[in-house]
Amino acid sequence: MAGPIDYYFDFSSPYGYLVCDDIDAFGAKHGREVVWRPFLLGTVFALTGQTPLVDQPIKGDYYKRDWERFSKLLGLPYQFPDPFPISTVAAARAFYWLWDQDPKSAKDLSRALFRAYFGENRNISSAEAVIEVAGEQGLDTKALAAALQDQAVKDRLRAENDAAIARGVFGSPICIVDGEMFWGADRLWQVKRWIEQGGW
């Protein structure tokens, strides 16, 4: 099997939500494993000087409309969540803890977290909220609660986040395949071409 698609996203990113349902099928269709890599967009924004999208004058309203419209086109439940954006530290820690045991479950939990936040307007920023969603997925909530306090799990996310930044990841979603980076929920057609043609 050829190299994986590294799929970087933040759980508070609407454009990440828009891709999360389809990215694995996309990878499978093109014979590529998809390695999910949640990171903390806020730490990147601090480096790039960006502000949250909805806080940007004039553009903010467009983004809100785009998320609503794009979700509807894809048939995904969506409402603009309040608060937005949120801290996704707990969600990302839960992800890596689970990923290291069972990647499929980690992806399922991710989709459930995304849907809780953007589809049901549930604030998933706290450890308690993440544990609640995990419980709904039939996961071991007691083990997860302990993991979220575990320094090793905290270090795991920190290392992933540092690696993402070192790799130049600056937005969500970003796919990296064969060393090539593609940013945005509307660029999978280019990722597809890149894979099929081996670049251009």
Add this chain to the structure above:
Amino acid sequence: MAGPIDYYFDFSSPYGYLVCDDIDAFGAKHGREVVWRPFLLGTVFALTGQTPLVDQPIKGDYYKRDWERFSKLLGLPYQFPDPFPISTVAAARAFYWLWDQDPKSAKDLSRALFRAYFGENRNISSAEAVIEVAGEQGLDTKALAAALQDQAVKDRLRAENDAAIARGVFGSPICIVDGEMFWGADRLWQVKRWIEQGGW
């Protein structure tokens, strides 16, 4: 014929360049006139607090790569121009002067200006440079030189630019069709769906 597609762009916008060759064929295919509306992105950036894309830490390098890659995919000649970005006041004034006489010629001149800047690394910011490109297109350079000094032509661009800002235009390219705004060189597939389905 149904309402037009308003196509907003700045002559210094790589993503505008990427769309300029295809937008009219796109409109014709969907039974829509395309009204080209160059504006001055710099005046919008002053309002939104944005900085030129290449000046953005970390993201700047991605943009440069994206423009090169995207152009190559479309088969468009491209090199990262120096200087970048540039003032496009003269180009936009020339456009509206010509548009009011002959829209087709104004579109042809626009494509030639885009190609001179992004395809041939010619700095098209000065009136002289715009006149030169216009001359290569067989246009009346003497009349254009006079027009670029004409207060009425200056006012024409100012009014267009103010109207664009009033309409919420904040980036390049932006298409507005049936009152709906779509931003980006990679969103024509959504414009197409919007037209075909009458929204969704």
